[in-house]
Amino acid sequence: MTSPSENPAIDPLLSTERGRLPGEIIFAFLGLVLSLVLGYQAWTISGFSGLSTAGIFPMLATGTMVISALFVVMGNVRNNPEYQDNWLTMFFADVLAPRIIVFAVLMTAYLFALQPLGFVISSFLFLFAGMAFLYRRRYLMLLALSAAAIAVVYLLFRYVFVVILPRGIFL
């Protein structure tokens, strides 16, 4: 097994020096745009009307964001790309692989199904779909495992920890 820490391409968080990843400049630039938008929002709170107003600390925080985001963008521009092919092809092959997109869509569908279907049914469907998509074998076992896991989670949280769980049309 190759641990992420041994492979900088897999785990850039632990690597100290690496090339630019596909989409990294765009992400850093989006961070800068977000900082500017939030900075403007902070200014609209109370402007520069005093040193102890509600907007002064938000302005300090967003100002810090803008400056650090500029450094990040500049660092990325200076850095050489780690990939050889077209960046978009590499982006969807490495950073946002189809598997990640499908699982993120499954998660989103699950969360939006929580209210209409309720916790039990939506969680069971998500668990089975998620496990079947990722594990891709022994489907009957996965079906039983999903049902058992939901039963344990529901009973534990609903009756032992008395947590209220989303209730839909059935459960």
Place this chain on the structure above:
Amino acid sequence: MDALSYFFMAWLDPRLLMLTAIGTFAGIYVGAIPGLSVTMAASILISFTFTWDTNSALALIAGVFLGGVYGGSRTAILLNIPGAPSAVATALDGYPLAQRGEAGKAIGLGTVMSVIGGFVGIIALAFAAPVISSFALMFAPRDYLLIAIIGILLVGSLASSSLAKGIFAAALGVVIGLVGMDPMTAQARFTFGNFNLMGGISYVAAMIGFFGVAEVLYQMRTIDAASVKQKIGRMLPEWSLIRKYIPLSLRSSAIGVTIGALPGTGGDIASLMAYDQAKRTVKNPSRPFGKGAYEGLVAPESANNAAVGGAYIPMLTLGIPGDAVTAIIIGALYIHGLRPGPLLMVETPHLFWFVVGSLTLANIFLLIFGLGGIRLFAKMVELPKGIILPLIVVLAVVGTFAVQNSITDVYWMLAFGIVGYFLKVYGFPVAPIILGIILGPLMDLSYRRAMISVRDDPGRFLLEFITNPLSLVLTLFFLLIVISQTPIWKRLWQFRAKSA
């Protein structure tokens, strides 16, 4: 003599003994479930005690708090998902240790060091409470501000790959923490006119999103290469290993107690500061820090449990919460008719000694359950990634929803999870975001109170940082951290090394 009898009350009463054991066990396992924080474990379990007598409630609370802080480290080591903010630093070296097949040893060593830290914290609570509480009472708003900035700076320095990314993450966290209505003027901040944002963004949703969901998505990248399966080897750490790290554990525990005793700070900052201190002072670690150094595990694990004893000091003597869990406990004490504060120790000293005794007992249970349940717990993570990752998502949903029964929080969790995934891929650390969310509102209030106290005079504001002895010490500490992040510091060390 009276103090001694109250100290042993929970030890000799079978009911109280059982409640302390249940509290510790539940704290460990709820705290260890990915996405369920010790804050949530405490708030849910403590809610059962409102109809109980005070002693029963205090016994359970002591167990939940100590167990929950410790339990958070389990998932930090095995899944790289801290179960509590106090376990963020544990993941830095605990997870690489698990990846090297030393998960059992890491948990075993972490357990023993947590227990040592716990005892140091309890001893400090018992003997130094009056001294530390009078010290903490002298703190002015500017001192709170300095402590919070120091905490943020320390986390920024932990993001070793890029300081700019660490600072960006921390500032983003501060902004997230400031969303909602300003508590001083009721002005809306960063709400974009949306009424749902007036109450702010749930900290739990952010924590579970950034640490839980983002990690699930990140794991997808290596799902074929490896499973989450960690090899659990020897559970009991060798005596030689424990003996070797006792001095570091005691040093880290001292940091934990001191930081834990400062109002507004808790196990999260204590463990990060202890980790940073170990990183700076240990000359020859077993492995480089961040790659599975035992020192990187011993320091935060000792400190965060030592901080529990420390957090009780301002809570019981001043009525000020040390962190989120002690804030919940203070609420529970009020419901039980108690008034935490300076008069508590004068009017009801027996209660103080009962708390000290319960914490000591809970610490012993921690050792038993911690070392006894490693294999059982490890079985949970021996499941293939394809099975465990969807399960983590379901638990993350339950954990987020349960705090406020809010579906909006669950959507926030997803959004933070997706953003957190990209942040992780592109090398932005997520721990400073969480610290920024916690400390942002505290920094904002402290800054404004300090500024109001000098009538918006910037000259006087700055002058007070150097004219007040306590503020001066903190300012010097702050400057030391800033300088240590610059090339000047590196050159100074190189010069010193050459001279030697």
